[in-house]
Amino acid sequence: MRTRVLTILLLFGATATPLAADARSDAKKQVEFGIAVAQRGLWREAIYRWERAVQIDPKYAEALNDLAIAYEHEGDLGKARVAYEKALELEPNNALIKQNYELFKEINDRTTRKDTQDSQDNQNP
Amino acid sequence: MTGRLARIRRIARTTRILSSVGAILLIAGCTNYYEIPIETPIKPKLDVSAFQRVLVAGFIAGGTDDVDGNLETTRLLRSQLRTKSDLRVIDTDVLPLMEVANETPGTPAEAKAEPAKPAAASDGGEGREAKEIRGKEGKEGKVDAKAEPRGEAPQTSTPDKAPVIKDAKDLEPYEHIFADVEYWKKIGEEYQNPLIVTGTVMFTPHQRSGIVQREEEVYDSFGRRRVVPVRTYMERKGYILQPKFVFIDGRTGTVMHSENFREEVLYNANQSTPALSSYFELMDRLIPSFLSTLSSQKIKGTRVLLQ
Numbered sequence: 136m137r138t139r140v141l142t143i144l145l146l147f148g149a150t151a152t153p154l155a156a157d158a159r160s161d162a163k164k165q166v167e168f169g170i171a172v173a174q175r176g177l178w179r180e181a182i183y184r185w186e187r188a189v190q191i192d193p194k195y196a197e198a199l200n201d202l203a204i205a206y207e208h209e210g211d212l213g214k215a216r217v218a219y220e221k222a223l224e225l226e227p228n229n230a231l232i233k234q235n236y237e238l239f240k241e242i243n244d245r246t247t248r249k250d251t252q253d254s255q256d257n258q259n260p
Numbered sequence: 261m262t263g264r265l266a267r268i269r270r271i272a273r274t275t276r277i278l279s280s281v282g283a284i285l286l287i288a289g290c291t292n293y294y295e296i297p298i299e300t301p302i303k304p305k306l307d308v309s310a311f312q313r314v315l316v317a318g319f320i321a322g323g324t325d326d327v328d329g330n331l332e333t334t335r336l337l338r339s340q341l342r343t344k345s346d347l348r349v350i351d352t353d354v355l356p357l358m359e360v361a362n363e364t365p366g367t368p369a370e371a372k373a374e375p376a377k378p379a380a381a382s383d384g385g386e387g388r389e390a391k392e393i394r395g396k397e398g399k400e401g402k403v404d405a406k407a408e409p410r411g412e413a414p415q416t417s418t419p420d421k422a423p424v425i426k427d428a429k430d431l432e433p434y435e436h437i438f439a440d441v442e443y444w445k446k447i448g449e450e451y452q453n454p455l456i457v458t459g460t461v462m463f464t465p466h467q468r469s470g471i472v473q474r475e476e477e478v479y480d481s482f483g484r485r486r487v488v489p490v491r492t493y494m495e496r497k498g499y500i501l502q503p504k505f506v507f508i509d510g511r512t513g514t515v516m517h518s519e520n521f522r523e524e525v526l527y528n529a530n531q532s533t534p535a536l537s538s539y540f541e542l543m544d545r546l547i548p549s550f551l552s553t554l555s556s557q558k559i560k561g562t563r564v565l566l567q
Contacts, residue, residue, distance in 0.1 A: 165567065170294055170565050197566035204563045210301035231293060231564045242559055244299055 164194035169201060181205050196225035200232045203239070212243050272434060292567035299558040306507060306517050306553050313454035314347040314554075315510065318354035319449065320361065320434045321461040324499070326535035329461035330354060333503065333543070337457060340547055345555045350359070350451055357458065358424075361437040428502065431460050436466020438506045441513035448510025455554075456508040459518070463539055468526060469495040498526035499535065501542035519553065521546050 171182030182205045188198035203218035219236040224230060308314075308376045316337045321329030334354050425431055444456060476490040500522065504511070507517040523542040527533050551557060 137308050170567060173296060173565065174294065201565050204296070204298060204565060207563070208298040210303065212300075229566075231566060235563045238561055238563065242302070242561075246302055254526055 158192045159195065162188040162195050162198055164199050165191065166195070166201060169198075173201075173205065177206050178208050182209070194225055196222045196229060196232065199225070200229075201234060204235060207239055207242075212246070215218075215239060216243060247260075266459075285519055292563045294567075295546050295562050296565050297560065297562050302552055302557045302559060304552060304554055304556050308347065308455055308554050311453070311455040311510070312348060313350050313452060314345070315350040315352070315451050315454040315456050316341070316466045317448070317456050318357050319459050319461045319503070320357050320425070320431060320437070322427070322430055322462070323462045323464035324337070324535055327539045329463045329539075330357075332536070332539060333461045336352065336540075336543055336547075340551060341457075341554070341566040344551050347455065347554070350454055355447070355458075358434060360440075360443060361434040364437065364440055364443065371485055412487055425462070427464065428462055432460065436459065438508070438515055438518075443513070444508045444510070445513030448508075449511060451510065453511045455516075456510050457505060458508065459504045459506040463535075463542075464500050464502075465497065466500045466524060466526070467495070467497045469493070472496075495529040496526040497529055498524060498533075499538045499542065500524040501539065501546070503546065505553070507553065517553065519549075521549065 154255040164183045165188035169181040169188065172178075172184065175182035182202065185198050185205060188195055189202060192198070199218045199222035203215045203222060206215035206218060208213070216239070219232070219239060222232050223229070223236060319330045319333050321333065323329065331354060338349050340350070342346060348489060425434075438458065447456060448454065470493070471491050472494040473489050473491050475487050478486050478488050480486065493556050501523045501524070502520070504520045506515055508514065509516050523545050525538055525541055548557065
């Protein structure tokens, strides 16, 4: 019985690793294409590609980082924050993602702070 | 024995350096990254699509008498809006807001007791009737696309008179004017329902003395240069600029939005900086925030795409 369970687990492990590798390789292709089009200024197409990459491999931190940058460029700051935070959750020590996130936060916090200040001003005119 | 130890240490150090260089090269080789310029659009806080024109009506100003906060702010905002917004800027004389505030009900007794003349001084010393006539002239399509030069005032002022408003507390008796819906509605009708920009401006001298940390170069006994933080007592003086921008809907006379700012600058006590130059230095810091209320702004930057 124990041998059977072990065999099943080994088989599962052996098949799962190539499957994950395949997913990453497919996602990587999407990311590469996304980078190429973003460099040509086609950010909508880049978003589509990076969203596909994240769908294929939800643990692909680099794809999430790129997606966050594209959202930022499109002015969708809420989505950008979520994507950056997911990317950092997956790779908390990635210095480049951290750097991008810090730069994003500088802009995002400034707009949020202004909104808060406005609502306070409107409450206490 | 000592020589052998030193050699071992040297080899160990070289190995460490080589391995760290190798690690960096390995990371750089494995990670593909591309620096890319981006422009983050910031949406305007106010929807001004219903307006075609903007009237910078004037400000209730106080603080130093070296700078006429009302005229300078009006002129600067008009010039910025002409070049950096899609709205057409109405070029007219500054409204005598302090006088109007004194005349309208709701003015506290102490404000009414203030002499009217100094209050009008910042508005050029003319009465409301004269302004209304001028306003009607403006109504007849006096919309200018040319920028006003900084040195040229839309109307004369008398900065030699001491300002009535010395601090933010002195502004309070006049602030009810911004809630005077009827007054602003009337102004709106006169100028074909524009977006009205008004508010208060406090520009006050400021002095501060205390311990300041600065960096100083020092050389040790071997002649090596080092930069060390040095704490010294310094007397500094400068200015504080506290504007409050109020955006009023010219169609209804109601306040759409208001925003407070505060900026300050300090110089060495022995440095002589003209008040007007400090005023522009501080306003330059605020202008992007002011403009972002009315029009979308793009913030340029670079990010790193990863593969």
